Amino acid sequence: MKAVVQRRYGSAVLGDLDVPVPGQGEVLLEVRAAGVDMGTWHLLSGKPYLIRFLGFGFRGPKCPVPGRDVSGVVKEVGPGVTEFKPGDEVFGTCEGSFAEYTVAPVKQLARKPGNVSFAEAAAVPISGGTALQGLREVKPGQRVLVLGAGGGVGSYGVQIAKAMGAHVTGVCSTRKVNMVRSIGADEVFDYTVADFTGTYDLILDCGGARPLSVLRRATNEHGRIVLVGAETGGSITGGFHKSLGSILLNPFSSKKFAPLMSQERADVYDELRVLIEDDKIKPVVERTFSLSEALDAVEHVHSRRSIGKVVVTI
Ligand SMILES: NC(=O)c1ccc[n+]([C@@H]2O[C@H](COP(=O)([O-])OP(=O)(O)OC[C@H]3O[C@@H](n4cnc5c(N)ncnc54)[C@H](OP(=O)(O)O)[C@@H]3O)[C@@H](O)[C@H]2O)c1
Numbered sequence: 001m002k003a004v005v006q007r008r009y010g011s012a013v014l015g016d017l018d019v020p021v022p023g024q025g026e027v028l029l030e031v032r033a034a035g036v037d038m039g040t041w042h043l044l045s046g047k048p049y050l051i052r053f054l055g056f057g058f059r060g061p062k063c064p065v066p067g068r069d070v071s072g073v074v075k076e077v078g079p080g081v082t083e084f085k086p087g088d089e090v091f092g093t094c095e096g097s098f099a100e101y102t103v104a105p106v107k108q109l110a111r112k113p114g115n116v117s118f119a120e121a122a123a124v125p126i127s128g129g130t131a132l133q134g135l136r137e138v139k140p141g142q143r144v145l146v147l148g149a150g151g152g153v154g155s156y157g158v159q160i161a162k163a164m165g166a167h168v169t170g171v172c173s174t175r176k177v178n179m180v181r182s183i184g185a186d187e188v189f190d191y192t193v194a195d196f197t198g199t200y201d202l203i204l205d206c207g208g209a210r211p212l213s214v215l216r217r218a219t220n221e222h223g224r225i226v227l228v229g230a231e232t233g234g235s236i237t238g239g240f241h242k243s244l245g246s247i248l249l250n251p252f253s254s255k256k257f258a259p260l261m262s263q264e265r266a267d268v269y270d271e272l273r274v275l276i277e278d279d280k281i282k283p284v285v286e287r288t289f290s291l292s293e294a295l296d297a298v299e300h301v302h303s304r305r306s307i308g309k310v311v312v313t314i
Contacts, residue, residue, distance in 0.1 A: 150176025
């Protein structure tokens with residue numbers, strides 16, 4: 001099969017590999033589309049270096065094929081699989097979706113929403129799942145601020161918070177303002193013109209550029225600041241030290257920082273499927289790339305040019 005092959009951090013090429021064999025609890029998927037996010041860039045580059053200590057491979061990547069978000073068709077089921085059968089259309093996460101075939105654990109797969117394309121479905125799992133897990137505590141009528149609203153996680157954050165009945169304010173750069181408005185944000189701040197004002201019950205920080213003190217000042221008493229991620233933390237720890245520091249501040253205030261470590265789980269993807277099928281959220285796919293252009297797709301996201309999500313179609 002054709003696949004993007006990555007033997008060491010920082011370099012990958014389109015090559016040929018054997019079709020993988022599904023193990024216990026896994027299925028073989030014919031990949032139709034693979035979502036791209038900043039996590040893909042981290043695993044391709046090996047940066048921040050901290051990820052090498054977190055089980056992804058110290059000298060080189062453990063998995064020779066990049067890409068985690070996937071949508072596709074089940075071709076074969078491994079031992080013990082009762083959830084799916086050949087021909088089922090699914091979406092979720094796996095190790096190695098930048099390929100014609102991949103194996104995926106069923107505990108990370110759900111039935112594909114019937115009302116979206118494979119490309120749209122592949123844009124959902126990691127970014128949509130992260131936003132959903134970050135917004136669990138939102139109550140109707142609360143004020144939610146989404147920083148990085150024009151990106152992958154942020155575009156779901158805006159829509160999910162709206163679906164939960166919140167008043168939603170999005171913050172992004174100029175090129176992304178129209179998109180953020182179009183997905184239902186009540187207010188949008190273009191921070192290149194003027195930064196956001198006001199106070200909020202929950203801040204979903206997907207941009208990571210603002211100091212913790214600024215985030216805390218913008219939070220109501222007993223509010224929460226969910227730290228999703230940052231690309232501003234340097235090549236050693238990324239934004240991790242900021243998350244750690246935030247926890248140390250929690251005992252001194254009723255405003256709580258909540259660093260997020262999202263989980264890749266079938267039940268989360270099933271919740272997202274229902275939200276999509278009920279027309280509460282819709283993946284925003286700015287562009288699709290072919291498998292031979294997969295590295296360009298990752299660079300497009302890394303360069304901050306992407307609006308919403310970017311997908312590799314196979
Ligand atoms: N905690 C978790 O479990 C988890 C899960 C998924 C992702 N993440 C992390 O969360 C972050 C957001 O992910 P994403 O997929 O939404 O990324 P994304 O699609 O690149 O969106 C992030 C947005 O933040 C802004 N941004 C990007 N780089 C920036 C920088 N250097 N300084 C200031 N603003 C910047 C950009 O908006 P503007 O152009 O409008 O400024 C961009 O649209 C990433 O760091 C990612 O690694 C964490």
